[in-house]
Amino acid sequence: MPEVREIAAxxxxxxxxxxxxxxxxxxxxxxxxxLLDPFLxxxxxxSDRPQDxxxxxxxxxxxxxxxxxxxLAGRMRHKDNAGNEGVIEPGGVQxxxxxxxxxxxxxxxxxxxxxxxxxxxxxxxxRAKMTAPxxxxxxxxxxxxxxxxxxxxxxxxAGATSExxxxxxxxxxxxxxxxxxxxxxxxxxxxxxxxxxNAFLFVIxxxxxxxxxxxxxxxxxLGILGAGDTVRVGSVGGARxxxxxxxxxxxxxxxxxxxxxNTREEVLQAFDDYQHNRF
Numbered sequence: 475m476p477e478v479r480e481i482a483a484x485x486x487x488x489x490x491x492x493x494x495x496x497x498x499x500x501x502x503x504x505x506x507x508x509l510l511d512p513f514l515x516x517x518x519x520x521s522d523r524p525q526d527x528x529x530x531x532x533x534x535x536x537x538x539x540x541x542x543x544x545x546l547a548g549r550m551r552h553k554d555n556a557g558n559e560g561v562i563e564p565g566g567v568q569x570x571x572x573x574x575x576x577x578x579x580x581x582x583x584x585x586x587x588x589x590x591x592x593x594x595x596x597x598x599x600x601r602a603k604m605t606a607p608x609x610x611x612x613x614x615x616x617x618x619x620x621x622x623x624x625x626x627x628x629x630x631x632a633g634a635t636s637e638x639x640x641x642x643x644x645x646x647x648x649x650x651x652x653x654x655x656x657x658x659x660x661x662x663x664x665x666x667x668x669x670x671x672n673a674f675l676f677v678i679x680x681x682x683x684x685x686x687x688x689x690x691x692x693x694x695x696l697g698i699l700g701a702g703d704t705v706r707v708g709s710v711g712g713a714r715x716x717x718x719x720x721x722x723x724x725x726x727x728x729x730x731x732x733x734x735x736n737t738r739e740e741v742l743q744a745f746d747d748y749q750h751n752r753f
Contacts, residue, residue, distance in 0.1 A: 476666075479673065479702035480685035483507075484695050487518070493580075494529025497521060501676065501696045503595070510672050510698060511722035512648045514539060514734055515595035518676070518694070522588040530581035535753055536572035537744045538603040538734040540596040540645075542652070543568045543580065544631065546678070548589035554578035555753065558609060565614030567631050569643045573598070573605040575744070575753035592676075592716070599647050599723050600736050610643050617642060625658035633719075636666050650720040657682075659712040665705045673699040673719035680713030 487501035496519060501507070503515035521527055530550075543550065544567045552568065553559045555577040562568050570576070582589055598605070620628040620639040628635055632643040633651030641652065649668065657663055657680075667673050675682065675697045682691040684699075684707050691697045691707075699705060705717060727734065730741035747753060 476704035477702035479699040482700035493531035545591035549583035629654040648720040671719040
């Protein structure tokens with residue numbers, strides 16, 4: 475029998491500002507939820523006010539983890555110090571491995587209209603923190619879409635659904651699952667996850683009933699899931715949500731702004747390397 479995961483805790487996150495004044499909601503990486511191993515940070519940005527996002531994220535460094543940018547609306551252009559450049563569009567994803575060091579920018583490719591999406595930071599294990607930087611980037615047409623008979627639609631960014639649709643992103647360090655699920659009114663959704671995984675739900679639209687306890691999870695809330703091997707949700711009026719899970723690393727975490735390493739000394743070395751143009 476499957477062991478269905480129930481909600482262990484919830485959080486709405488907190489208002490935050492990053493980059494050149496971009497306003498967002500920080501959901502993971504707050505005093506309330508500092509870390510959900512291996513997830514270091516989750517930001518949700520959603521505004522049709524240009525002053526909330528137009529400044530974007532000018533050039534800045536990263537080392538020691540991965541950034542995952544997933545857009546629902548709007549366009550973002552990225553560039554880095556290795557000459558890579560591209561535009562992320564609605565339904566597209568960029569999974570960037572910062573590794574030993576990269577300097578990049580992420581700027582809105584629009585002057586008005588809605589910009590809506592997420593950035594997730596995924597930690598790297600100690601053995602991979604100094605790996606070469608790299609990208610897994612896919613346009614909307616490159617992200618598999620599973621359409622079920624009941625009208626459920628699942629965009630599969632990473633991992634595989636219980637019906638066998640496999641995402642495009644590969645990550646053998648934490649073996650993530652990252653699903654964007656649109657659930658019609660009255661529909662049920664079930665997904666197997668690793669028993670050791672940490673997992674969460676984030677409600678983009680509508681309201682979910684989670685687990686066998688049918689605990690409600692409302693719009694713009696993150697629900698941390700407890701133990702088990704199966705995620706089971708339903709919705710009376712329909713909903714859209716993210717389901718994200720991955721294996722925890724269970725390693726020390728030392729943060730220093732845009733650098734995430736295992737020790738304070740490694741963070742200080744990252745600052746020194748950046749200041750001396752070693753990225």
